[in-house]
Each structure stands twice: as structure tokens, then as C-alpha cells.
Amino acid sequence: MFKVPDHQVAGHQAGNGVLGPLIDDSGHFYKPLQSGERGSKEVAFYKSFSSNTEIQDRIRKFFPIFHGTMLIEASDGSGLQPHLVLEDVVFRRLNPSIMDVKIGSRTWYPQASEDYILRCLKKDRETTSLPLGFRISGLQIFGSKESGVWRPDRKSIINFTAQNVRLVLRKFVSSNTSGDSSTEPDCSFASTVYSGSTGILAQLLELKAWVEDQTIFHFYSSSVLMVYERESIEKGMSSGATVKLIDFAHAVECDGVIDHNFLGGLCSLIKFISEILANLPSNTTKAFVKDLGNNCTC
């Protein structure tokens, strides 16, 4: 009934005696509660968020649906363990391209322990979190049935520079993507995936508008997950471009102040994507970006 997810690009992966998330064939994602207070904090976040009546559906759609917690057989063979039961955000996606972007130049929160703060600060400084306001935590890009999926290893991802990030955000929406970095990405899916009223940029801008205004949740170390399906585009169907916010083990409630740390990083990611669109040859896309700019100046 339970199986290891095919499309997990970051975090601990189940299998070979390792504890990790599982999925079923009805669209549920079972995430083991993390040790210590992380697990209980993530449950508390999902409970608080899903019961908050002020959050509108246009924002709620960015979060995995929460179905409670459940004791299930853990993937590491340790017996029954508590798991969060969430929406499987890539359910029924055949060959999705996925990018996990951890948002915020600071992944630690003021109330954390000194030891935790120092470890986070070190990692933020060693990665692009500090200079860019976000870092890529994982990705997979589907090429074709023949070439399969390109999934760089974690070590190379953690060492991404600003230049690598810029390149990978272009590769993500290119038809000639491969592990070979010498190929210039053609960005042929950029306008379909990133722009348009249902594209990733429009979704990120909707999320941004909410983050500028809401003063309840602060999301430390949470990720924006960007997903689309190349094969759908090639069949002339919708790209399935979707933005989801995931990982709330360090979400805190913070009455009365916006999440300026998350907002800054999100705006930085928006700017990176906007620049890719602004540099495309297509006039249609440029006009779209310009039009968004008149409202939101991103």
C-alpha cells in the first residue's frame, strides 16, 4: 500500500533502512514526524493553518492539504511511527520537472537555540541563501523518455553559486537540458511555464502579495516547490505549472509583523525568473512581464 515517492528531490529519502516519506496510490503523502520539537511544530503549523478561517482559497491552494496524523509502519523498519498525512503534491504527475527552493537569507528564527542558530548561519553563509535570499535544495528536470531525468547530486547543489542558480533556473525550462553544463539552455518552455496568468511567476506574485500583508506565520527554512510537466506541453496541453509551499518544521506564529525574511527571498526569486523572461526573444512574454510590472514592479 505504501511506497517510496519517485519524485522527491530534497530531504531524507526512504529506503535502505532510512526513515523518509511514503506515498499511497490515492494521493496521500506520509511524512514521518521529525525528531524533537520539529515534528510537533510542523503538526502544530498544519493544524493552525488549516483551521484558520481568514486564509482564502487563493492562498490555501499553495499549501498541501492536511489530513491529520497517522501511525504507520515507518520506512526504516522501526515499526509504527507517527506521520503527517498530507496531499501528495505530485500525485498523478508522470514525469514532472521539480525544483525545491528554500526561501529566506536566514533559515533560523530568533527563539532558536544558540547551537542551532550558529549551524544555520554557517550554512546560510556557505550557500546562496545569504547573497540571494534563497537556495536551491533539490531539483529534477525531465528531458525525454530516452534521456530520462537529470537530478544533480546534493553535493553539487549545495555548492551552487549565484551564476549556477541563474543557469539552473534557465535549464529548468529548456528542452535541451542535460547534466552537461556546456550546452546553452534554449529556454523554450520559459514562457509557457514561467509566464502567463497560470504560470509560475503569476503564482509567486500572488503568494508575494499575501506575504506582504499577512502577519501570522513566519516561514523559516520552508521551501517553494515549482513543478511542471514537459510532456504535457509537448502534447499541447497545460504545462501543469504549480507552486507549492512545503516544510514547516520551523514555521512560527508571529503576531503583528510580516515575514520580511521570507518576503525578501521570495522577491529575489521572482526577480531571477522575471529576468529570464525579460531576456527571451518573444515580444508577447516581454509585454506580459511589463504588464505585471505596472502593478507589482517585479
Next chain:
Amino acid sequence: MFKVPDHQVAGHQAGNGVLGPLIDDSGHFYKPLQSGERGSKEVAFYKSFSSNTEIQDRIRKFFPIFHGTMLIEASDGSGLQPHLVLEDVVFRRLNPSIMDVKIGSRTWYPQASEDYILRCLKKDRETTSLPLGFRISGLQIFGSKESGVWRPDRKSIINFTAQNVRLVLRKFVSSNTSGDSSTEPDCSFASTVYSGSTGILAQLLELKAWVEDQTIFHFYSSSVLMVYERESIEKGMSSGATVKLIDFAHAVECDGVIDHNFLGGLCSLIKFISEILANLPSNTTKAFVKDLGNNCTC
């Protein structure tokens, strides 16, 4: 010819053998070059900024005009010393109310020395910089000819909590302001000073739109200065509400990435001010805030 400024609310103040800025009676502000590379970095910033042809006048107006550097007799009696010659941003303002708000949850930049980073981090954590994304560095509020100016001492300002900041931003635009914290601020100037097309909120939103887009300058430890004149309002004239950006000893050029740290803090300040306006009884002001919200969601 040179004199000590009347309306300096933060930074080293000239006089009694202390090195500090001076003004003249033709609208110039002479700022001693700070020691080490701070001074040369601030000069470099002003040179780069003032020679940058891409910056439009609607943004340039937020920065003091730069008139070069000059050797003048220093205020501490140490003889001729190099000074930045800047626009005196409160020139000919009789009894201005002024607030200096240091923007950014992080006042240090990645390239700084370990020692400097640790000192800044400590101060950011001890003040509201970390939780709010900004901290008040200094203020003066003009009450009346009789009551004069209320200028809290530095020690109390540095200890401001989120609640103090919220209160002081309301006191700043109240007619019953005094050092006595038991009086509920009436916010009677809030709509004149903060809202409207020439008010402080509109100016901050214009600055924000630029910060979301520009990828040249990163402003660490810079301040937004907010100024207005109560007496002008009481005479039925313009409030003279003005926003200026000052202090660029730690401004760095950072090609291709937005200043997400400054942006987050600026949006947080905008939210604080928006909330003051949203809680006013006047319907006119509420409508204005709502209208802005439709474009910018602040």
C-alpha cells in the same frame, strides 16, 4: 560659517571636542569621512550613485544631493579633515519632527570581517532589527513652542521593543505627544503625514518599487529618514512630509541581485504605517489605503 546641526537625531554629534557633522547657512551638510574604509566607501557610493544615468529623478529625490568632498576644519578641533558635502535634508525646516529608521534585519554584508559581523549580529538580535526588519535609531517629535521637542535618549531608543516601535510610530504623528508614555496618542496628523499622494507611505511605496527592481546597490545599515513639520499643518500648509535615504558607509554594489534584506525591512515598516492608517476612524484614509492595496498589497 559652519555650525552644529540642530536636528540631528542619530550618529555622532559635533561639539565638546567630538567629531560630527556640520552645516552652513546655504543648505549644505558636511559629514566627516568615517575612519578606515567606511569613509572612502561612502564617498565611492555617492560618486557611483550620482554618476549613474539609469537612476530616474523620482528615485534620486530620495537621496541627499552630493556636492563632492571638501577639507574643512573638523568639529573636534583636529584641524582640516575631509568631509562629504551633502544636501542638508532639513534645511529651512523650522521645527521638524524627524525619525531615523535603520532598515534591514541584517546590518552586515557577506564580505565584512568576522569581528564586524559578530558585533552587528549581536546588535541586530538585541534590537528590533531581527524581529521587525528595522530599528529606530533616533527621533525627535516637535510638540509646541511651549512643550518644545521630545527627543528620547539613545539608551531608551536602543531598547525599544516591537510594542514601543508601534507606539512611537503613532506618537510621531500625534498632537498630544510627550515623553509621558501613559497618554494615548491621538494620531491626529497621521492621515496628513502618512497617507495621501505626497505622504510618507506613498513615498515609501515608490522607494519599495525601485528596491524590488534595482540590482545595483545593496544598502546595509542605511536609514530611512522621515521628516514633517507640525506647524505647517497647523497653519493649513503642506506637512512637508519627506522620506530620505541616508548613511551609505556600508552600501555595496552587488550586480544582478535585488537588496532582499533592505526590501524585507522596508516592507515591514510600510506594514506598520499602513496598520496605523487602517485603524484610524477616518473613512477617507481607509479608502486610500485600500486603494493602494489593490495595486501593491501593502
